[in-house]
Amino acid sequence: MSIPASTNQLVESLEQYEDVVLWINDTLTPRDGDDDDSSPLPLTDLTELDHQITQLLTTLDIASEDASAQIERLIDDVSRGIPRLAYDLHFMKDGASTLQNALVGVLQRSRDAIPKETSEALDNLHQLDTVKGRMEAAREVLREAESWSTLEHEVTSLIAEKSYAKAAERLSEANKSMVVFQNTPEYDPRRNLMVNLQNQLEAALSTALVSAINAQDSNACKEYFSIFAIIQRESEFRNYYYASRRSGIVSLWQNTPLVDCEASNEVATQGFADFLPKFYTNFTSLLNTERTSICAIFPDPSFTLSQFISSTMSSLQPTMPQRLTSYSSHHGELSLTQLISVLRATEEFATGVEKIMEKVQFATSPMLPPKSISTPFDKPQSHRRRSSRMSISLRPQPAAVASSMKPVTDSLDSMEWDQEVFQPFLDFQVDYGSLERRFLEQSLLNIITSDTREKVQAADRPRLFRERAIDIFGVAEGSMGRCKTFTHGYGAVGLVQALDGFFQSFVDMWTADIQTEPYSSSSLVKNSISDGELSDLDYTAQDWSDIQLSLHLLASGKSVFDRMMTFETKLRTYLSQVASQFRLAFSDPSNFLIAATKGESQLLEQSTLNSAELHSLLLSIENESNPREPPFSASLRHQPAAPPPVPEPLLLNARKALSTFAQACQMSTTKTILCPLRNHLAGYASSPSWRSNADPALMTSSNDLRVPTFSLSPSDTVQRVAEGLLNLPRLFEVYADDDALAFSLQTLPFVEAEMLQNLSEQTQDLPNQQSHRRRPSSYMKPNAIDAEVVSSAWLVSLGHTFLEYLTAEILPAIPSLSVAGAAQLSSDLEYLSNIVRALNVEHSALERWKSYVGMDAADGIKTLNESISDPVDPVLERVAKLCGWR
Template sequence: MAIPTSTNQVVESLEQYDDVLSWINDTLAPDYTDNLPEVIDLSEIDHQITQLLTTLDIASEDTSMELERIVDDVSRGIPRLTYDLHFMKDGASTLQNALLGVLQRSKDAVPKETSDALDNLHHLDAIKGRMEAAREVLREAESWSTLEHEVTSLIQEKTYAKAAERLSEASRSMVIFQNTPEYDPRRTLMVNLQNQLEAALSTALVSAINAQDSASCREYFAIFSIIQRESEFRNYYYGSRRSAVVSLWQTAFLLDCDRLPGAANDGATQTFAEFLPKFYANFTTVLGIERISITAIFPDPISTLSQFISTTITALQPTVPQRLASYATYHGEAALVHLISALQATEEFASSIEKIMEKLRYLAPASMPSTQISISSADKPQIHRRRSSRMSISLRLNQHRISSTIGSNNAPIAPADGIEWDQELFQPFLNFQTDYGSLERRLLDYSLLNIISSDTKDKVAMSDKPRLFRERAVDIFGLAEASIRRCKSFTCGYGSVGLLQALDGFFQSFIDMWTADVQTESFNQSSLDKASASDNELSDLDYTPQDWSTIQLSLHLLSSARAVSDRLNAFEAKLRAYFCQVAAQFRLSLTDPSNFPMASSKGESQLLEQSTLNSAELHSLLSTVENEGTSREPPFSASLRLQPPTPVSTPEPLLVDAKKALSLFAQTCQTSTSKTILSPLHNHLIEYASSPSWRSTSDPTSALSSSDLRVPTFSLSHSDIIQRVAEGLLNLPRLFEVYADDDALAFSLDTLPHIGAELLHSLSEYGHEIPTQPSHRRRSSVFMKPSIIDPEVVSSAWLTSLGHTFLEYFTSDVLPAIPSLSIAGAAQLASDLEYLSNIIRALNVEHDGLEKWKIYASMDTEEGKKVVNENKFDTLDPVLARVAKMRGWQ
């Protein structure tokens, strides 16, 4: 298109576009839309832009001028508008006056006689209406004088329907006597007559109910409804029809419910687990029959059947909660397993009831029973009872209670959704479900006691403890996996918090027992294997055969702990997956509760949702686990297998206390190993503190010649004891070369004495990840597979730990036991410490306490007294204070 040359064309072309850039492109290059030339003439485009700018300027000026003209026209028209409004107001007033005049003239046109006649007719009509109303009142009042006689006669004649209709008419006239002295006596009379009619009908009603005469029951129901006694009819019906079910429950004497544990049989022949399915089967049979009977009698079969179930359950004696409590008490620690069986039987019963309810929901309105009542009388017309209004059935939990309109009275009945029976059925289990965590822990502890009872009966040799630890772990984790299934069956996932706490405490208790067993077990020579593969290779070391056996046992226990740790991590992954499944089910239930209920029954789901199990702690746990699972698992893709795994942060551990207990077990084994390895060194130092060299009075730095001249001597050499200790320390690397291939040494390195995560990372020469002990806040795995840790790092960590442990013992227990130091003794001690310090450095160990003892022991008397005098004695370094006491500086 060509560039517009007029302002109208510019405005029209702009209105055709929503985007200014598109308009500019189409305006400047209209001929290049289909075939863009390779070379565009820039001078031509510049000319077009100039032309377009000029056109836009002109269009802008024209638009401004047009806008000013319109504003001027509006400004001149506003005063004229006020005048027009005033003119319209005057015209309206003139029209109103004209209409009033026309109305007055129309009235004057009617003669006065005609107007008076019309007024008289209106007055007479009002009088007639009031007289008719007064006549009706007088008739109603007159009928009350004969009401008692008429109703009594009808009852004696067994024409109950007529008596009910007569009472209904009298009841409608009660409003006439409202707020008058006659109301209370007449109300009392009405109630008495209704009671007489009910008493007269009760015997026939019970007979009809027992005979399952639906037609008679339907007539009696209509009569009871007319006299406002529908609830009494339902009580008669429910009481009669549930008698067989209630009797079956009451006459049953159960082994594990109706007597204490250990008591005599007392005639009990079956258990509660055997009786409950039979009871539910009998109840289901009764409900199947009642589905047909109730449909033929009541206008609201679903609500009626729901009420029947609820009233039957509440009428059971002893009550269901009482029997469940006795049942749980009888089975004690294993009560949870038996309660789950009872709950599952109840859920199956609820499912069968749902099927019966479903059949009632599909019942066509045409098949509902007629509520017409025929009165056997030759001279009386048929009296009809108004059909009960039936509302649509909704499954929403907050559905309002519906009413059955009978005559002019509305009698409330049960909710149409039938949810009351469901809650009544599962309410007895709720207290046990909310206490699931405690029940689960008691069951786990009871099962653990049964497992380890054989170990206590048959004394197991200490050398077999590592194998037994692995075997018992298999049993323990089998129990733990069963607990996940119990949580799902008994609480539908709502007990996840209690499950986690029970499992964590259960694992901790199991591992703590083994830790205590290792700590208290004496590694006597008879309980350990004396043979060792290291005897020939390290025969020159100062270890006894029992020492070698103890080391081997500790390593085997560490290896078992590593196996248990792997199982614990695998189980924690299963537990995390279960929690993710529960979280997904919660989310589906929240969005679509009808199709994805948490439990098998809506009533059970609602009870669990409203219980204390549905806590903020539960939602926090599920949200945390689900978020961690989402961050760790990317969406599935076929190309993921070709891509390297993306490093992610390790999730927060779930079984915190169990992993701490396992870490403590590993630390106990490591401490035992360290104690055994260092035992020869400790034996060398037994007499070190009581060495006579500490009290020597000779000057170690000079000797007297025959001319009494002091001749300088060479520095003292270290003592024999320190020499043997040094040789033992230098032999430690050889020991770990033999055990370098043992993966047990690499397990839980961070629990080694005097070793932490920072020191482990500093010891790593190749930058491998080192396992660390987790805390509640830090995200890191508890243990790492030892195969990825360099053996040199493992050896360095153990040597560092052993060096620090030995020096801690040497500086804390051995050196402070030296009673006193002479000048010569101090020089000898300084020489020993210097030599020992060099040996320790060769093992890449530095110890501040050893350095302090070396420095303070090397001071002469003047320097030592000066340092002591410059500081108060109570603020002195503990090592300096002890050396000062030995040297007598203070």
């Protein structure tokens, strides 16, 4: 493939075509020596074609931006010049008129001054001079025609005599005269003759040239190079030279079998990671050898050495991308660490090559002044090199200013050898997020494999959760180093996403265990607190064990959450360092590089890793690290300083997973605590008292005396339930010092942030001596949630959960209500309502049941009729059905 080396050549070649598709096809068509276009391309050529298309698109993009910038400058120049143009035209018109009048006068005076005989003599002399010039031109054309007639014989004779320099000079002279035959029928035959003779000379020189190159005869190679340059075959000379000098390193690459790359018939003894540093060492030795030869032969040694490196890397078979793909597939999920080692070796090679290139530059330009070294206090100069394709800028700039910043590069900056070296790694670097996630998931699988080999006792689950969390965060801490080494910070977005999904997967596994596996074990013994002050509670030894297990898991979740917050702080610090490094590189790209070389930095900069999402992430991290202070105002002098903004969480899904885990533990604890109360209500809906026909307002004595009664006592079931509810605060007094209860209060059922705020305010208003359940001040931790708030939140959640079960499942299951049954139910609900209010619980469904059941038939029917036009309350509709109001 042949793609123009510079933007100007690309634009010039594009201007020669009217159809863009035709230009692209011609540009990507193989040149001399390539296979036929009609034959299908092998996989290697397709890969090379893909790289060429990528390079072509990048060059077109840069050319487009350069053209846009030039058009903008032209528009600005024209806009500034148009207002003065009218004045200049008017001034020029006046001057031209004055000059015309002056010339007419001078011409008339000159005619008047010259006699008629003299004028006629001058006209004759002018005519004779014109004839002489044309005759001389005709003579030169005849001489050129005569020389072309003997050109083939002369050049062939000189080639046979091995007078290659004279033959080249003769062809050069003939080539200069080709312009004489332009647009004539003689042009094409003479052009074909010229090309044929040049081919003969090149063929005659090729054998001697290859011998001189192999013998490292710099003088002979230099002489041959001058001959090739004279006949305009300089590129062919370079191809001969590159192919001969790289043959050894290419053979080393091709003939070395590797155990973790493509299949080989030979017995492989080493892996790609071991072979690549040796290959680079040999390549560096070759470049050090060629440094002297190239400087002696070529007039542009820096450019030549860069082309030599690029052509060598592109001629490797199998190609570097193919070997990297096979290498990554061989190592599977853990390929990231292997790719990092290979990339590190490549960066070390590139650093060594940069030193060689600097030596070449200094050797060819010894009188160049040294570059000035800027200090952190120097202001950026206007000639600083700034990439026109920078898509991330942590400092916003106007579009006009950004487009006018043209990169000023020296001879080293224009080299593309390092892009050829690092281009094969770019696809893997772009896919860093996926590679990191696969590595972390495989590490997680390896960590939990030991847990699945044998059955883990339920009592050991909390401890195992904390231990595995230590292993998990240990693996995750290495991810920041991998991101830095493999993508130089450009993979920050993929890093955050991979870590977030990794932690989420880990926590979700434990949440699934809680939700699916019943925790019961004979090794769990009855807690000692059930033998003492709480022995009267209706909990079995297994219930106490389940409560303890849930609380221990909740405590483990809090430990993991604290560790996650610490890790997120480290991650935020790393991202802040990346943002600072990017800012330095963007402000002064000449002295601060993001990657190992300028070419690698440019490849990463132009890749999809350099996205708006990365810009947003780094900008938010930088704003959190250095919040901008508002302008000083006298009216704000005496106001307290505003608290620093709370940073946005980075591991959002991991936090949600921990909240889900805490909610599962809380639901398990709630279910165990409320289990005795639910057992009391097992036969409540089928109680025969709901169908009793006795008048609840009268009670018959033993002597048939009807004694009026003013209220009904609650049923035994409700009294036992009430006792259980009133014992709940005693239960939480025992666990008042357990920090696990305070973890993730916002995920408790029926507890909202506003409710927690109200509970906290109510607790702060209470005097210390009236809060007998509050922890002593000596046990209070800074910024810890008050134990009273924690107990109140749990009691509110338990109360609402129980009442929701009562009103949603038990009460609707009552088959029917007589008048006496409705009175009994109203008494029970009234009693329960008073009990739960003592626990700071107000349940709207319970209040509606109590209100509707307490109505007589007339009031109930009236209320039911009044609510027909509106959506009917499902509680009213159910009570009406039970009481027979409709």
